[in-house]
Amino acid sequence: MEYYSGHISKLIEELTGLPGIGAKSAQRLAFHLLNMPVERVEKLAETVVSARKNVRYCAQCLTLTDDELCPVCKNGKRDHRQIMVVENPRDLAAYEKTGKYEGVYHVLHGAISPMLGIGPNDIRLKELMQRLQADVDEVIIATNSSLEGETTAMYISKLIKPTGIRVTRIASGVPVGGDLEYIDEVTLLRALEGRTDL
Numbered sequence: 767m768e769y770y771s772g773h774i775s776k777l778i779e780e781l782t783g784l785p786g787i788g789a790k791s792a793q794r795l796a797f798h799l800l801n802m803p804v805e806r807v808e809k810l811a812e813t814v815v816s817a818r819k820n821v822r823y824c825a826q827c828l829t830l831t832d833d834e835l836c837p838v839c840k841n842g843k844r845d846h847r848q849i850m851v852v853e854n855p856r857d858l859a860a861y862e863k864t865g866k867y868e869g870v871y872h873v874l875h876g877a878i879s880p881m882l883g884i885g886p887n888d889i890r891l892k893e894l895m896q897r898l899q900a901d902v903d904e905v906i907i908a909t910n911s912s913l914e915g916e917t918t919a920m921y922i923s924k925l926i927k928p929t930g931i932r933v934t935r936i937a938s939g940v941p942v943g944g945d946l947e948y949i950d951e952v953t954l955l956r957a958l959e960g961r962t963d964l
Contacts (some may be wrong), residue, residue, distance in 0.1 A: 774796060774800070777796045777799070777800075778792045778793050779792075781795050784841070785831070786914070788879070792803070794814060803807065803952055805897040820832045824836040824839055825839075825872055826839040826870070826897070827839050827858075827870060827871045827872050828854050828872065828873045828874075828875065828890050828893060829855045829858050829871060829873045834955075838858075838862070838870055838871060839870055843868075844868060844870050844878060845868050845869045845870070845871060846869075846870050846900075846901075847867060847869075847901055847902055847904070848868075848869030848902075848903060848904045848906065849870055849871065849872050849894075849897065849898075849902060849904070849905050849906070850867065850869055850870070850871050850872070850905075850906040850908050851871075851872045851905060851906065851907050851908060851909065851922060852871055852872070852873055852874065852908050852909070853873075853874050853875075853876060853877050853909050853910060853915065853918075854874075854876070856872055856909065857873075857910075858871050858873060861908065862954060867903075869906070872893070872894045873890065873891050873952045874888060874889040874891070874894075874918070875890055876888060876889040877889065877909055877910065877912070877914035877917070877918040878914060878917045878918045878921055879913075879914040879917070879933060880917075884914075886921060889918070891921075891925070894922070895925065898926065898929060898931060902931055903931065903932060904931065904932040904933075904934060905922070905925065905926055905931055905932070905933050905934070906934050906935075906936065907933065907935045907936070908918045908936045909922075909924055911938045911952075911953070913945050919935055923935075937956065937959075937960030938956045938960065939953060939954070939956045939958075939960055940951065
């Protein structure tokens with residue numbers, strides 16, 4: 767049985783199609799939008815359409831930007847000889863929030879996953895190898911600690927090592943505030959192996 771008129775149902779249906787938005791959240795968002803002033807809804811819609819039309823991949827690192835180059839790649843103070851490889855633009859943003867990394871990035875837009883039919887040619891590895899023709903000292907692999915992330919890291923390492931460029935992997939281990947008894951063995955082993963001097 768339909769509870770709402772066609773326009774409301776269609777709005778809820780479209781919102782449900784967004785990642786992380788279930789039926790109840792979509793309904794809540796739909797009613798929020800319907801209660802907003804028309805001008806704010808129009809501005810929101812214009813912003814979404816404008817972003818979709820104008821955002822593209824950075825010509826160097828392949829993150830999302832509205833310019834030819836993203837702000838990181840444009841920045842002459844960044845160390846362009848050090849490239850951190852991440853799976854997606856959200857990972858890049860997470861590292862940028864630390865304010866500690868001074869190199870540049872390469873966004874793969876995915877990870878190798880034979881189970882899902884995603885192979886090396888389905889992510890941006892070819893572009894990474896092209897970038898390594900320039901003067902690069904180190905590639906830091908910062909893929910996730912998942913099976914897919916580990917598979918991707920190993921594949922990239924095997925591709926790059928013959929070039930003589932240093933390949934490193936981010937350390938992973940115990941999260942701040944985490945209780946050791948609840949942490950899996952692989953994470954604990956990584957924490958142990960990635961230990962540093964105090």
